[in-house]
Amino acid sequence: MKCFVDREQEMNTLKSEYQRDGSALVVLYGRRRVGKTTLISEFIKDKKALFFLASEESESQNRLAFQVKCAEFLNSDLLKNVEVKSWDVLFKAIMDAPFDSKPVIVLDEFQNLGKANLAFPSIFQRIWEENLKDKSVMVILCGSLISMMQSQTLAYGSPLYGRRTAQIRLKQIPFGYYHEFFPDGSRKELIEMYAITGGVPKYIELFSQSRDIYSAIESCVLNRSGYLYDEPHFLLQQEVSEVGSYFSIIKAIAAGNTKLSAIAGVLEVKSTSLTKYLKTLIDLDILEREVPVTEENPEKSKKGLYKIKDNYLRFWFAFVYPNMSFIESGHSRIVMDKIRKGLVRSHIAFVYEDVCKERMWEMNAEGVWPFYFSKLGRYWDAKEEIDIAAIDPEGKNLILGECKYWQEPVGISVLRDLEAKAKAVAWERNERRVWYVLFSASGFTEELKLEAEIRTDLQLCEG
Numbered sequence: 001m002k003c004f005v006d007r008e009q010e011m012n013t014l015k016s017e018y019q020r021d022g023s024a025l026v027v028l029y030g031r032r033r034v035g036k037t038t039l040i041s042e043f044i045k046d047k048k049a050l051f052f053l054a055s056e057e058s059e060s061q062n063r064l065a066f067q068v069k070c071a072e073f074l075n076s077d078l079l080k081n082v083e084v085k086s087w088d089v090l091f092k093a094i095m096d097a098p099f100d101s102k103p104v105i106v107l108d109e110f111q112n113l114g115k116a117n118l119a120f121p122s123i124f125q126r127i128w129e130e131n132l133k134d135k136s137v138m139v140i141l142c143g144s145l146i147s148m149m150q151s152q153t154l155a156y157g158s159p160l161y162g163r164r165t166a167q168i169r170l171k172q173i174p175f176g177y178y179h180e181f182f183p184d185g186s187r188k189e190l191i192e193m194y195a196i197t198g199g200v201p202k203y204i205e206l207f208s209q210s211r212d213i214y215s216a217i218e219s220c221v222l223n224r225s226g227y228l229y230d231e232p233h234f235l236l237q238q239e240v241s242e243v244g245s246y247f248s249i250i251k252a253i254a255a256g257n258t259k260l261s262a263i264a265g266v267l268e269v270k271s272t273s274l275t276k277y278l279k280t281l282i283d284l285d286i287l288e289r290e291v292p293v294t295e296e297n298p299e300k301s302k303k304g305l306y307k308i309k310d311n312y313l314r315f316w317f318a319f320v321y322p323n324m325s326f327i328e329s330g331h332s333r334i335v336m337d338k339i340r341k342g343l344v345r346s347h348i349a350f351v352y353e354d355v356c357k358e359r360m361w362e363m364n365a366e367g368v369w370p371f372y373f374s375k376l377g378r379y380w381d382a383k384e385e386i387d388i389a390a391i392d393p394e395g396k397n398l399i400l401g402e403c404k405y406w407q408e409p410v411g412i413s414v415l416r417d418l419e420a421k422a423k424a425v426a427w428e429r430n431e432r433r434v435w436y437v438l439f440s441a442s443g444f445t446e447e448l449k450l451e452a453e454i455r456t457d458l459q460l461c462e463g
Helices: 008-019 036-044 059-074 077-081 087-096 111-116 120-132 146-154 175-181 187-197 201-207 213-220 231-239 243-254 260-267 271-283 311-328 332-366 412-422 446-453
Strands: 024-029 049-053 104-108 138-143 166-169 287-290 305-308 375-380 385-392 397-404 433-440 458-462
Touching: 008 024, 008 036, 008 138, 008 166, 024 036, 024 146, 036 049, 036 104, 036 138, 049 059, 059 077, 059 087, 059 111, 087 120, 111 120, 111 146, 120 146, 138 146, 146 166, 146 271, 175 187, 175 332, 187 201, 187 213, 187 311, 187 332, 201 213, 213 332, 231 243, 231 311, 243 260, 243 271, 243 305, 243 311, 260 271, 271 287, 305 311, 311 332, 332 375, 332 385, 332 397, 332 433, 332 458, 385 412, 397 412, 412 433, 412 446, 446 458
Parallel strands: 024 138, 024 166, 049 104, 104 138, 397 433, 433 458
Antiparallel strands: 287 305, 375 385, 385 397
């Protein structure tokens, strides 16, 4: 399966930057396998472009490889054979050449140049100021090490700070586009695929080669030679030095320890010692900190819970990491049996809540309610938990909902339970108006459908 899906906003940004008068400097970054190179390739396919992939070799080896690319780009035998010891000379050679249209220079895995020579961002700053800034050229600095790309190109202390004309942090593809990858798949099948692949194009491509979700897991994940078997190690090794510490934290959260105190308790450390690790994992889009949507000061709230944001990592740490001894000893069938028994209840049902939240934003934009909510999340207190909670502070409107990934239709008892839970939500208790929404993967009973027909405050969403 090779197809280019979504990325309209990012592509429009690149096109807009290309069309600006003079120069453009775009920083494009994101995690491994999220589709950065594919996006760039799609963008430059009809343009005069030099694409250079920086390696983890020395700076001199990278410069030599870049020289070869430049010689091919300019069709210059002289540049190919001359000895060049300066990046400046190569960029000047490009800009001195005549072009019928604006050239695009792509430096992919830009962070490798900074790893080879810590001064490279300063070198490129000089090249930008002296050779590129006042010319008709577009430069794209692309990288997959989020922390290094931020420090080398975006951070206030970086020599390149303030030079960029745009930046794009490429993220996973939303569930709403999965039907384009799997046009013949049922909604349940799409949700299952999303629950594991999490919107990462490379993972989607691998899973599309299998007949169903379980055969895909068996061949891509539980196979020791499979592409995804050790993927979390690769992801974290690139970004952090203390991989073991980060793994321990993620494993603790995957096991259900979502409060800071609970995580610290499992790891037998002080809560304060975890702060920097949790912040790094949040910055890397691996974790997120949730608070009840009704909290007025989320950052200061003591009700914060930590959740694994990345679907594949959530699955891997729940089912693969705790069972690696079985896989390594050649007994992956035992792990597969555990996955078959617990995947829906322990994983897909929770991912389904994220799918429903995505649908909530779509419904909001479609004008389903006579107002627009501005905050969406969950609600919980010491006694109750509600899957969906959205608020419209200006109009004092509160939407509450439940997400049921069941095999049987959802009945009216779920609505009655939700109405009872609503009484526990203290937000604007005296002035608010409460609306209800129910999501079900297997439809609704006739009794509940009839109830929805006569009520204006109830929405039923199937699938």
